[in-house]
Amino acid sequence: MNNITLPRCLSMVAISLMLTACKAVPEVSGQAQRADPQALASTLLPETVTQPVPDFLLIGEVHDHPLQHGLRARWLSQLADGSRFVLAMEQFDVDQQAALDAARARGLSARGLAEAAGFAFHGWDWGLYEPYLQIAIQHGLPLRAANLSSAQTRAIARGQKTVPAGVRPADWSAQDDALQAIEIDRGHCGLLPAPAIQAMARAQIARDATIADAMVRARQSSGLPVVLLAGNGHVRLDLGVPRHLRARMPNARIFSIGLLEESDAVHAGRRPQDTGKQKLRQQSPRFDWLVMTPPHPRPDPCEAFKAHMRKKPS
Numbered sequence: 456m457n458n459i460t461l462p463r464c465l466s467m468v469a470i471s472l473m474l475t476a477c478k479a480v481p482e483v484s485g486q487a488q489r490a491d492p493q494a495l496a497s498t499l500l501p502e503t504v505t506q507p508v509p510d511f512l513l514i515g516e517v518h519d520h521p522l523q524h525g526l527r528a529r530w531l532s533q534l535a536d537g538s539r540f541v542l543a544m545e546q547f548d549v550d551q552q553a554a555l556d557a558a559r560a561r562g563l564s565a566r567g568l569a570e571a572a573g574f575a576f577h578g579w580d581w582g583l584y585e586p587y588l589q590i591a592i593q594h595g596l597p598l599r600a601a602n603l604s605s606a607q608t609r610a611i612a613r614g615q616k617t618v619p620a621g622v623r624p625a626d627w628s629a630q631d632d633a634l635q636a637i638e639i640d641r642g643h644c645g646l647l648p649a650p651a652i653q654a655m656a657r658a659q660i661a662r663d664a665t666i667a668d669a670m671v672r673a674r675q676s677s678g679l680p681v682v683l684l685a686g687n688g689h690v691r692l693d694l695g696v697p698r699h700l701r702a703r704m705p706n707a708r709i710f711s712i713g714l715l716e717e718s719d720a721v722h723a724g725r726r727p728q729d730t731g732k733q734k735l736r737q738q739s740p741r742f743d744w745l746v747m748t749p750p751h752p753r754p755d756p757c758e759a760f761k762a763h764m765r766k767k768p769s
Contacts, residue, residue: 508680510707515687520751528586535594541673545685547600603665612658624702644757667699713742716750
């Protein structure tokens with residue numbers, strides 16, 4: 456989580472899931488790009504992504520970071536100038552796909568599309584996401600709603616709904632569950648009890664699986680590459696959507712880009728980790744390509760979360 460004004464701030468469950476999905480991920484490996492803001496503004500995608508576009512291209516974000524959003528809009532324009540692709544977005548729930556298609560058929564504006572498809576204006580910063588829809592309209596790109604609905608996510612996290620068998624990839628291990636729990640714990644500032652951590656981990660896996668399924672359907676129905684815009688947690692190679700994509704389409708070309716803040720490693724150290732956890736977190740790379748940006752000024756999200764926890768009834 457990176458913003459004190461939380462997307463879909465509907466409940467304790469929603470807050471917790473956004474903390475996990477949005478919080479930048481430290482201790483990454485893969486090719487990295489660091490630059491000052493002026494240089495970053497002109498950063499182009501590597502040729503391995505543009506010639507040709509991978510079957511699945513996943514681009515992360517810190518949700519409230521204007522520089523990162525500006526970079527992604529530039530990259531989408533760069534891609535759209537030479538290729539057609541499906542644009543999939545975390546900000547739209549899969550059960551809104553029919554509404555999104557109907558709005559698109561009516562030729563609505565970017566704002567009209569967002570309103571018709573249930574964009575959460577009270578949580579997501581519309582000014583940061585509007586350019587993506589404008590690019591899709593300008594270039595005639597198909598749009599795909601990708602996320603599990605808030606209601607289903609809450610039901611899973613609260614134990615009211617089980618995660619169907621087969622949602623986890625076949626090679627998903629107990630160690631992966633442990634690593635997911637560690638990331639959930641870290642992403643929630645070490646404030647959640649163990650049962651809540653396990654519930655959040657199940658919901659996170661369900662969301663990633665849902666996004667992967669939406670991307671696979673988009674790829675199969677259109678024959679086009681699919682570009683996903685989502686939080687950094689979702690685009691991780693080891694635990695996120697790419698893991699599920701590999702299980703569903705093992706021969707597909709998948710490329711993940713992380714957009715993190717240079718202060719992420721500092722944030723990761725806000726509470727000590729034991730040696731066993733450190734080893735788990737270092738086992739696999741997080742992204743194929745990593746761009747580090749200066750941090751965006753914001754209140755400490757952990758302080759906001761602590762305040763929320765203090766207000767909860769006992």
